[in-house]
Amino acid sequence: MNLTQQLINGIVLGHAFALVAIGWTLLLGVARLVNFGHGQMYMLGAFVTWWAVVKAGVPYVLAVPIAMAIGALFGLVMQRVMLKATFEQNLVSIMIMTLGFGYVLHGGAALVFGSTGQILDTALSRNDITIGDLWFTWQDAAIVIAAIVVFVGLKWVLDGTRVGRLVRMVAEDPKLAMLAGVNVRRVYYGVFAFEGAAVAFAAGMVAPRTPILTSMGFEEVIMTFVVVVLGGIGSVTGSYVAGVALGLFTALFGALVSPAYTSAAAFLVLIAVLVLRPRGLSAGPAAGAH
Amino acid sequence: MTSQRLQHIALPLVGLGVFVAPAAFGGTGSVYSAAVLIAIFAVMAYGLDVIVSDLGEVSLAHTVFFAVGSYTTAWLSTKAGAGAWVTLGASIAVVLIFAAFIGLVTLRLREFVFSLVTYAVAVVAMSVASNWAFLGGSDGIRGIPMLDLSIAGLPLTARNDGELWPYAFALLAITIYVVDRFRHSRLGAAAIMTHLNPRLATMSGIDPARVRLQVFLVSAPISAAAGWLYAYQRAYVSADVLENYFLILMLTAVVLMGRRQLLGPLAATALVLMQEKFFSLGGYVDKIVLGSVLVLVLAFFPQGLMGLMRPLRRIAQRRAPSQTVITTVENPK
Amino acid sequence: MSASVNVVLRVRDLRVAYAGNQAVDLKSLDVGQGEVVGVVGANGAGKSTLVNALAGWSRGAPRVTGEVALGGQRVDGRPTHERIRSGLLLVPEGRLVFGRMNVEDNLSTAFSPLAAPGRKVYTRDEIYELFPRLKERRHHLGSQLSGGERQMLGIGRALMMGPRVLLLDEPSIGLAPKLVQQVLDTMRTLARSGLSILLVEQNVRAALEVVDRLLLLERGRVVLEGPAAQVGNDPRIAQAYLGVATA
Numbered sequence: 001m002n003l004t005q006q007l008i009n010g011i012v013l014g015h016a017f018a019l020v021a022i023g024w025t026l027l028l029g030v031a032r033l034v035n036f037g038h039g040q041m042y043m044l045g046a047f048v049t050w051w052a053v054v055k056a057g058v059p060y061v062l063a064v065p066i067a068m069a070i071g072a073l074f075g076l077v078m079q080r081v082m083l084k085a086t087f088e089q090n091l092v093s094i095m096i097m098t099l100g101f102g103y104v105l106h107g108g109a110a111l112v113f114g115s116t117g118q119i120l121d122t123a124l125s126r127n128d129i130t131i132g133d134l135w136f137t138w139q140d141a142a143i144v145i146a147a148i149v150v151f152v153g154l155k156w157v158l159d160g161t162r163v164g165r166l167v168r169m170v171a172e173d174p175k176l177a178m179l180a181g182v183n184v185r186r187v188y189y190g191v192f193a194f195e196g197a198a199v200a201f202a203a204g205m206v207a208p209r210t211p212i213l214t215s216m217g218f219e220e221v222i223m224t225f226v227v228v229v230l231g232g233i234g235s236v237t238g239s240y241v242a243g244v245a246l247g248l249f250t251a252l253f254g255a256l257v258s259p260a261y262t263s264a265a266a267f268l269v270l271i272a273v274l275v276l277r278p279r280g281l282s283a284g285p286a287a288g289a290h
Numbered sequence: 291m292t293s294q295r296l297q298h299i300a301l302p303l304v305g306l307g308v309f310v311a312p313a314a315f316g317g318t319g320s321v322y323s324a325a326v327l328i329a330i331f332a333v334m335a336y337g338l339d340v341i342v343s344d345l346g347e348v349s350l351a352h353t354v355f356f357a358v359g360s361y362t363t364a365w366l367s368t369k370a371g372a373g374a375w376v377t378l379g380a381s382i383a384v385v386l387i388f389a390a391f392i393g394l395v396t397l398r399l400r401e402f403v404f405s406l407v408t409y410a411v412a413v414v415a416m417s418v419a420s421n422w423a424f425l426g427g428s429d430g431i432r433g434i435p436m437l438d439l440s441i442a443g444l445p446l447t448a449r450n451d452g453e454l455w456p457y458a459f460a461l462l463a464i465t466i467y468v469v470d471r472f473r474h475s476r477l478g479a480a481a482i483m484t485h486l487n488p489r490l491a492t493m494s495g496i497d498p499a500r501v502r503l504q505v506f507l508v509s510a511p512i513s514a515a516a517g518w519l520y521a522y523q524r525a526y527v528s529a530d531v532l533e534n535y536f537l538i539l540m541l542t543a544v545v546l547m548g549r550r551q552l553l554g555p556l557a558a559t560a561l562v563l564m565q566e567k568f569f570s571l572g573g574y575v576d577k578i579v580l581g582s583v584l585v586l587v588l589a590f591f592p593q594g595l596m597g598l599m600r601p602l603r604r605i606a607q608r609r610a611p612s613q614t615v616i617t618t619v620e621n622p623k
Numbered sequence: 624m625s626a627s628v629n630v631v632l633r634v635r636d637l638r639v640a641y642a643g644n645q646a647v648d649l650k651s652l653d654v655g656q657g658e659v660v661g662v663v664g665a666n667g668a669g670k671s672t673l674v675n676a677l678a679g680w681s682r683g684a685p686r687v688t689g690e691v692a693l694g695g696q697r698v699d700g701r702p703t704h705e706r707i708r709s710g711l712l713l714v715p716e717g718r719l720v721f722g723r724m725n726v727e728d729n730l731s732t733a734f735s736p737l738a739a740p741g742r743k744v745y746t747r748d749e750i751y752e753l754f755p756r757l758k759e760r761r762h763h764l765g766s767q768l769s770g771g772e773r774q775m776l777g778i779g780r781a782l783m784m785g786p787r788v789l790l791l792d793e794p795s796i797g798l799a800p801k802l803v804q805q806v807l808d809t810m811r812t813l814a815r816s817g818l819s820i821l822l823v824e825q826n827v828r829a830a831l832e833v834v835d836r837l838l839l840l841e842r843g844r845v846v847l848e849g850p851a852a853q854v855g856n857d858p859r860i861a862q863a864y865l866g867v868a869t870a
Contacts, residue, residue, distance in 0.1 A: 034402050036350075036409065081589045088684075093588045095348045095405055096541050100584035103538045107577025169732055172721050179678065179715060181707040181734045181784060218413045218534075225406050260421045264414045271395055274403070 005134050006255045007248065012140040014247020015147035016209070018240050020202040020220055021227040022150060023195035029234020030171040031191050033086065034095050037078070037102030038199060038224060039217025044105055045071050045200030046207035047113045047214065050120040060122045064204035068197040074105075075196025079189050086188055102217070109214040117211040125208035139208050146205050150198070151240045158236065167191070171234065219263045223250075226270045304553070309459050322451040324567050326523055329458035330516050332559040333465045334536065335543035337513030340469060342541075343549040344478060345505045346485030347401050351392055351408035352540060354415045355510045357531045358385045359517025361419070364431040364527035374439045374522070381518045382511045389510035393503040404502075412532060419529035430528025437522040454523060461519055462556070465512055470552060472508060481505050535577075542584045548594025629656040631819040632677075632711070632788045637689035639669075639676050639843070646672045646685065647843040654788060659810065659820045661834035661851070663827045665864045669843035670823040671716060674790045677821075678713035679703035694787055708734070710742055710787035716796060716823075719777035720765035727761045729776055733783035743816065744785035753809065754779055771802035778809065788819045795826050807833045827864075831855045839863055 020042060027033050035041075045067045052063035078101055079086065085093040125139035158164035169177040170187045178184050227246055231238030249269065250262045257265070312325040338352045359381040366372040366380055392411060396404045420428050437457060439446040448454040472478045483491040484498040491498055521527050542562060547554030562580065570576055591597055632654040639647040647669045654660050662670050676687055680703050691699040691711075698706045707713075721729050730747050738744045751758035754775040760768065768776065774794050781789060791810075795803040803826070810833050814820055824830040830837065837854045839847035841863050847854060854860075 032402075034406065081585060085589070091402055092342065092346060092348050093592065095402065096545065097585050097588050099350075099538065099541065100581045100588070103534060103581030104578050104585070105581075106534070107574045107581060111574040111578070165728075165732065168724075169721060172723055173718065175680070176715075176718050176721065177732075178680065178703045179707060179713055180732050180780065181704050183702075183704045185702075218416070222410045222413050225410060229403065229406070260417065263417060267410050267414050270410070271407070274399060274407070275395055 002133060006251050008134055008136055009255075010248035010251030011244065012136060012143055012247070013251055014244035015144045016202070016206045016243075017223050017227050017246050017250075018243025019143065019147040019150060019205065020199065021224040021239050021243055022154065022202070022236075023198035024224050024228050025231070025234065025236060025239045026154070026167075026191055026198075027195045028228055030167055031086070031188050032089070032091070033188075033192075034091070034098065035078075035192075035195060036095060036098040036221065037100075037105060038098075038195075039219075039221040040102035040105035040109070041071060041074060041196060041199045041217075042203045042220045043212070043214060043217045044074065044109060045203030046120065046212045046216075047109055047118075048200070049204040049207060050118050050212060051113065053120065053122065054118070060124075064201060067200040067204050071196035071198075071200030072193040073196070075192040075194070076189060078196075079192035083185070083188075087185075106214060106217075113214055115214055117213045119211050120208045122208050139205075143205050146201075147240075147243075150201075151236060155236045222263050222267060226266050229270060230273060305463060308462075308556075309456075312455060317452070319451060320567070322455050324563060326451050326454050326458045328556075328560050328563050329455075329462040330520050330523065331536075331539060331563065332543065332556045333461055333519075334513045334516035335540045335555040335559055336465050336469050337509045337511075337516070338540045339544045339555050340472060340481075340505060340509040340512070342544050344473065344481040344485065345502060347502065348405040349408045349506065349509070350405060350537060351389075351411045352509070352513045353532055353534075353536045354388065354412050355385050355513040356517040356520070356536060357415060357419065358388055359514035360521040360527045360531050361425055361431070361517075362514075363518045363521035364434050365425070367434050367521070368431055374437050375441070377521075378515065378518050381514045385510045385514035386507060389507050390503075393506045397499045397503060412537070416529055416532040419532055426528065428529065430526055430530075432526040434521050434525045434527070436525075437519075448522070451523070454519075458519060458523075461515060465515070466552065466556070468512065473550070473552075477501070477504055477508070538580055538584060542580060542587075545584070545587055546594055548596035551594070551596055554594070554596070630654070631656050631694055632821065633690070633692040633695075634677065635690040637673070637676060637687075637691065639672055639681060639685050639687050641683060641685045645843055647676060649673065649689070649843075649845060652838070652845075654819045654821055656819055657814055657817045658836065659814045659822060659834045661830040661837045662821065662823045662840055663825065663830055663837060663860065664840035666825070668840040668863070670825075670840055671792055672843070673840070674713060674792050674821065674823050675715070677790060678711060679706045680713075707784065708736060710736070710785060711790070712781040712784055712786035712788070713790040714774075714777045714781050714792065714794065716792040719773045720768065722764060722766035725762050725764050726757055726768070726776060729765055730757075730780055730783060733780045735783065736785045738785065742785045742787050743782075743818070745779075745782040747783065750779040750782060753782075753812075770797050771799070771805070774798065774802075774806060778806075782813075786818060788821060789813070790821045790823070792823045793825060794822070795824060795829050803829055827860060 024035065024038060027035055048067040048070050049060075049063045052058040052066050053060050058066065078098070082094055082097050085097065122139060124142050125137050127138045128135050129138060129141065158167060166177070166182050167187060167190075169180065169182055170184050174184050177187075223246065227239055227243045230246070231240070231242030246266060250266060253265050254262045312321050315321050334352070334356050337355060338349065341347055341349045341352075362381045362384045363377040366377045367374075372380070392408065396407050399407070419425050425431070437448040437454060439457070446457075448457055480491070480496045480501045483494065483496060484501045488498045491501075517531070520531070539559070539562060543555040543558040546558035546561070562583075565579070566576055571579065587594060593600070630653045632652070634649060634652040637647060637649040637652075638645065652660070662673065664670050672681070675681055677691055679698075679701065681687060689699060690697060693706070693709055693711050696709070698709060698711060701709075721732060724732070727747075730750060736742070736744060745753075751761070756772060757775055757779060760772060765773070765776070778789075778791070778794070794806050798806065807829060810820055810822065814833075822830060822834060831851050834851050837847075837849065837851050838845050839854075839857075839860055846863070847857060847859050
């Protein structure tokens, strides 16, 4: 096993994990909402991109924004249906409803796209970059770059803009934010639309790496969960670091031990962390009570 | 307390009615098969009901408990030739280990982290069950013998669904009895208090984390027992017992009728399975329907279908709809 | 009624009902320009429920009916953040600051409306002038402030949002007497500059020092109302607090 090659795989994988998890970071950190339909929304983003590129002949550069728009729309619909529960902070109902939404997406996607695996080939994924013994594709490079851009961008928006401050106010205390004139409902909608668009974007970027199935999505949720909790709930920087760390761990574990049990191993790492440090590895800024 | 008396008379009557229902509906193989499955899945759902309705938390690990019952039974009966009583006992023992592990790990964690951990356990269990040769890998374990609970010379076997029905019914009846007893027990009361007002519960000397662990340990064997019987019913067990379908079915069963209704999960399971067996629109559309029902009930009818009946019941009892009762100094009640 | 002709806050038939229990049943309440109206009553009399409902927020899901008009325009039925932007400001009890932001940022979270007649929008410097202590601690986090400082911060932020009416829910709670005095003095100053204030207080004596008019709330209903000087010594107030039912 070429260690450097595995490290490169790990870095690419890690950035992919971080990118998939970014919607959750905001959703959980700001709105304290858990979206169990996350995996199915990822699947939807992957399939919409695939359909647009392979079936409808749309250029990849346009297909991804289309998937993002559909993802954002779905996020808005979800939030609209769950609005009352969101305001009542009825987490039990919200969690179950997102599971239901995910199941509907699964059934709907299988109906529309079929249940066989598909491969999303893009110009980027077909072209390799070789440096000596090491190789990766342009798609891999794009994933890393995209993840970094998105994370830096989000951090900048949250810390440096007015919109970001509104979001942080709602994250800390929705009621007080209301009394400060913030339209909290609009913020919740925005955060859910972001989750939908972000996970679809991640899918559009990452899906070309492996075959996609309408029954997929569950492993993605676990990895996202591990990333967000390890990084400290609500911490943007934390999620990035945890994502890359998880990617390296997964690549090395897969190469050294077994590729089939990587999510199980990641989960056990998370359990170990939760038992030893219930607040996650970084005491994130939004790791407050809910 | 006429409603209590009513329950004491009505419940056995309902039980009798349910017992003879499959025969009344034609007694064919498919009717008995539907009845047995309804009973098994309802028992599975009752395990979840205790956690969701009473404790007020979402456990997504009950599919794993169900699977543990099925796999333990399958493995012991085929590889070790164990009898039905032994497999039942073993299922419960193994599931308690799982539940204790999960419960202890999540002891001090917040609610939604608890739910996420249980979800992850289910997904990991799925990947382990599909890949581990010990559990048969993707083929699973086949050739489970028929159910044989014979003791002391009294033959108690079941060769087909028709003969399996009395045992399924018995399991269902016992489960409902256990749930009822739980709700009237001190642990049940502690669970409700923790659910409604954790701070007040703590100030009454209740440790919410320990209550959650204990309720978890009570609920797991229920779902595992359902898994035990399912193994005999299907005669083979594979990783598809961990599919999301069972989770969504359980959740719908718990919320459709309304929370904490004793017969709610049974009625809801019956409705869903009957739609699938007799009014199916195709596998994928059924998925969409089931998922949508779950979402719509929680979004727009949080009290469940029974909640819709409440205004009607009030009219039937000739009582005026809820009016604001003004208790003031001038108008003491 | 007070001498002010201009009614800034007009409330009619405000009812807040929880499943058969009337938490608030207010027939009428007017607050004039520059007037300070006090609402007193024992614990559980419905004072907080009342001001929260005026701001458009209620704990749980009660039925809220009635008319609330701000500067002649109806605001009942509008969500909280819209009422805030129209100038109906609430400084709640307890929940006053964003703990994870410092004082400067907390003040910046106040959105800035356009100034209008009858609506003074305070700038941050003016708030620092009014509360020099805040200026001293302006880089400290909200969570590091003392009770009195949080109260000042809460009031300061509200002032920066250009209130036409300021609702204060028990500002003196948990404060040392000297700080209570400071808060009351501030209120008097603000009222003199034209701000209308509705002050909810459990501390009747403190309230009497600054209000023009006083309302006594018992089980959600007004049982006594009148100018402070007149009503201040009414024995019914003491009785309400001691739990003796009035005839």
